Amino acid sequence: MKRIERLLKKMSDEKLPAMYVSNPKNVRYLCGFTGEDSCLLLTESTVFFITDGRYVEQAREELSDLIQIVCWSQSLMAETAEIIRKHSIQEVGFEGSHLSYSDGELFKSLVQVNTRIADGWVEEFRAVKDEDEIRSTIEAVKIVDRTFMHILNFIRPGLSEKQVATEMEYFMKQIGSERTSFETIVASGIRSSYPHGEASDKIIELGDMVILDFGATFGGYASDITRTVAVGEPHPRLKEIYDLVLEGQLAGLNAIRHGMKSKELDSIIRSPFKRENMNEHFNHGAGHSIGLDIHEAPFISYRSDHEFVENTIxxxxxGLYLPGIGGVRIEDDVLVGKEKSQVLTKSPKKDLIVLPFYK
Ligand SMILES: [Mn+2]
Incomplete structure (x- = not known):
């Protein structure tokens, strides 16, 4: 209930008498419910959990007794509107960015009271992790570290990217992952120059760079790691950019801490690439937060004035990508600390791993 109380406090500060929470990750975060198709309606006097017949039992099991479980009869939104009417609530906040345009319009027409968009309120809480959340993330991180060591002994020329991805996903599940935290990326050879090449039927060949970008989930919390390895001797340019990417990545990991601005960190990560006139080959964001979602706020961006806070992960x-040749990306998960931050992922990266295959 601590998280719900915090949101109630925020609502009272903002003079909002009721709030409709429909983003399933926010519902889970606030009350612990792990199912789907359910919403919370927070009011000054009562917290309602609105669901359908499939989830009533699960809700009784997972929710605090202080939350009132309501099983809808017509629809989720109609039931919410009914409660709002019954309790003579004058205004309700909702998460506009998580509703489609038509659902937002429907919501407004059903409740027939003033509405206010309350986007990002719960997400702001979620950006700073508590002990339990950190513990779950560390478990999810251990799974990806073990999977990287496992897959090094599995990759060989002649296997398809999909075969490698399938083995990774099977292994992660066997050692405790609830699900992959996103679609596993295995991008080899020229495809490694596509920053987000999902595993394809392409066969891994001698001399290919292989980008492995994957994540596990534990207790609902995501991990996210990328390593790039070579299958036999790679193109000499790729060996050079490996060292450059690592230099930028280590600079970022060493620099990030409480109080640092997002754009400041972005520029630290990019500075070796700028020095070598390679910055144009780094064509995606430098990082993001992880949690119940794989991509959460805050983000590392040259446009962002956000200041990182202790216990954000x-x-x-x-990454650097050379069209027609290949690419390199290195990614770790880091727990932001007051003075010093803690890198959670431990998979080796100091030198490019060249798997010993020969003609
Ligand atoms: Mn990522």
């Missing part, structure tokens, strides 16, 4: 993931 960020990824730092620079």
């Amino acid at each position: 960020m990824t730092v993931e620079p």
